[in-house]
Amino acid sequence: MDNGRDELSTVVKRTADAPDAPAPGFAVMVVGGAEDGARVELDGSRAVPALVGSSPVCDLRLSDRMVSRRHAVLEATPRGLRVVDLGSRNGVLVSGIAVGEAFLRGGETIVVGETALHVARLAPVETPPLPRAHRFGRMVGTSAAMRRLYPLCERLASSSVPVLIEGETGTGKEVLAEALHESSARAAGPFCVFDCASVSPHLLESALFGHERGSFTGASGERRGVFEEAHGGTLLIDEIGELDLSLQPKLLRVLERGEVQRVGGNAWLKVDVRVLAATRRDLDREVQAGRFRDDLFYRLAVGRIALPPLRDRHGDIPVLAAQFWRALGADDKPLSPEILARFDDYPWPGNVRELRNAVARFLAVGELVAADLKADEGPGGGSLPSTVPAPSGDVIEAVLDEALPFVRARDRVVADFERRYVERILAKHGGNVARAAAASGLARRYFQLIRARRRDKTNG
Numbered sequence: 001m002d003n004g005r006d007e008l009s010t011v012v013k014r015t016a017d018a019p020d021a022p023a024p025g026f027a028v029m030v031v032g033g034a035e036d037g038a039r040v041e042l043d044g045s046r047a048v049p050a051l052v053g054s055s056p057v058c059d060l061r062l063s064d065r066m067v068s069r070r071h072a073v074l075e076a077t078p079r080g081l082r083v084v085d086l087g088s089r090n091g092v093l094v095s096g097i098a099v100g101e102a103f104l105r106g107g108e109t110i111v112v113g114e115t116a117l118h119v120a121r122l123a124p125v126e127t128p129p130l131p132r133a134h135r136f137g138r139m140v141g142t143s144a145a146m147r148r149l150y151p152l153c154e155r156l157a158s159s160s161v162p163v164l165i166e167g168e169t170g171t172g173k174e175v176l177a178e179a180l181h182e183s184s185a186r187a188a189g190p191f192c193v194f195d196c197a198s199v200s201p202h203l204l205e206s207a208l209f210g211h212e213r214g215s216f217t218g219a220s221g222e223r224r225g226v227f228e229e230a231h232g233g234t235l236l237i238d239e240i241g242e243l244d245l246s247l248q249p250k251l252l253r254v255l256e257r258g259e260v261q262r263v264g265g266n267a268w269l270k271v272d273v274r275v276l277a278a279t280r281r282d283l284d285r286e287v288q289a290g291r292f293r294d295d296l297f298y299r300l301a302v303g304r305i306a307l308p309p310l311r312d313r314h315g316d317i318p319v320l321a322a323q324f325w326r327a328l329g330a331d332d333k334p335l336s337p338e339i340l341a342r343f344d345d346y347p348w349p350g351n352v353r354e355l356r357n358a359v360a361r362f363l364a365v366g367e368l369v370a371a372d373l374k375a376d377e378g379p380g381g382g383s384l385p386s387t388v389p390a391p392s393g394d395v396i397e398a399v400l401d402e403a404l405p406f407v408r409a410r411d412r413v414v415a416d417f418e419r420r421y422v423e424r425i426l427a428k429h430g431g432n433v434a435r436a437a438a439a440s441g442l443a444r445r446y447f448q449l450i451r452a453r454r455r456d457k458t459n460g
């Protein structure tokens with residue numbers, strides 16, 4: 001497996017509060033101590049974040065023993081240099097005051113552990129014009145935030161290095177992973193997705209690496225793991241932040257050796273797989289908190305892309321809504337400006353997925369479902385249509401036990417309800433879709449849509 005970190009160590013990350021205007025540039029320099037004079041520059045046009053800490057992955061690596069492995073993150077934003085304490089042991093001081101997060105203008109001194117860092121603002125430089133591309137594969141977006149990402153996506157697609165894709169739920173991490181695969185030299189090979197959150201912990205190892213017959217109770221036959229399935233292609237390990245600490249060294253070994261060992265087996269099997277990983281967690285914090293191994297992070301994040309939330313993609317909502325409107329089978333009539341304006345005003349906590357679902361519901365029902373677009377009800381406010389009956393307690397309990405974020409938990413409950421509902425009503429009507437749709441009181445097109453969505457999820 002290729003680990004061309006040196007060529008492609010670029011990290012592009014945009015944060016929730018970074019609008020489209022280019023950010024000013026800053027230089028942060030160590031003053032005194034073993035690393036006196038070491039500096040990092042944060043390019044305003046690309047908003048490149050930098051890690052400060054004692055870990056080898058850090059852009060500003062400090063040998064100060066009072067500094068945590070991942071102590072703080074620095075990022076150029078239009079509001080100034082953003083400094084965030086990553087939960088360090090000894091905190092971050094700006095001009096003598098302890099801060100969790102602060103925006104600096106330049107001229108300040110940041111103290112981490114016993115090390116002082118001087119912040120200087122750089123003179124503005126001419127920034128290259130944004131690329132004109134409006135999409136990367138199936139991933140659509142005309143906003144500046146998205147267009148800034150496309151050149152990096154192109155570069156990463158043409159290499160075989162592991163890539164870490166970060167972003168809130170529904171921002172399109174899986175779409176991007178597939179687009180990277182499809183634009184790569186591996187496009188003719190398989191694209192496999194493995195969701196660490198959907199497999200129970202005791203089956204994870206066998207699902208990833210396979211098992212030999214009789215290797216544990218219930219292993220009646222041998223089984224290939226997803227690494228073997230993805231041989232010659234790309235494997236997306238979704239929700240990598242959920243991977244149990246005990247399995248992380250095993251995954252690291254596979255990435256280093258390019259070989260897997262099935263559970264209960266002795267042989268090492270060669271696998272040619274490009275690994276992409278996705279997470280909605282802040283892995284920098286997970287590493288700092290000791291829940292994710294630094295060395296595994298280093299292996300996975302050779303390339304790193306953070307997808308911005310939809311609320312920061314200025315101009316993308318109408319483009320995406322129109323695209324979904326057409327793709328979901330609407331006739332030639334475009335979405336009305338009133339509906340687009342209401343979409344544009346909404347913060348979309350469930351991001352592009354929530355927008356797609358809202359368009360699908362609008363298409364099916366012909367009007368916005370009353371509970372949709374109520375931004376004041378908290379994350380995902382009210383996008384559960386009022387026509388959906390309460391799911392059974394066992395499903396809710398199971399989802400609650402997983403302690404997922406609200407939007408994701410709600411999606412799981414609705415998904416489970418939809419699957420069971422469709423199966424039940426189809427069975428009752430002998431598999432006849434027209435009769436099942438009529439009996440459920442849904443337009444046939446909407447019924448088919450739910451059915452296809454469930455099938456996609458089951459296959460995916």
Ligand SMILES: Nc1ncnc2c1ncn2[C@@H]1O[C@H](COP(=O)(O)OP(=O)(O)OP(=O)(O)O)[C@@H](O)[C@H]1O
Nearest residue numbers: 138139140168169170171172173174175280352353
């Ligand atoms: N930029 C985009 N262009 C077109 N469709 C998109 C885009 N981003 C997301 N989508 C659509 O939004 C939905 C959610 O996307 P996806 O599953 O890739 O999100 P995700 O970030 O992986 O979500 P999660 O973290 O919940 O797994 C899909 O239906 C996908 O097709």
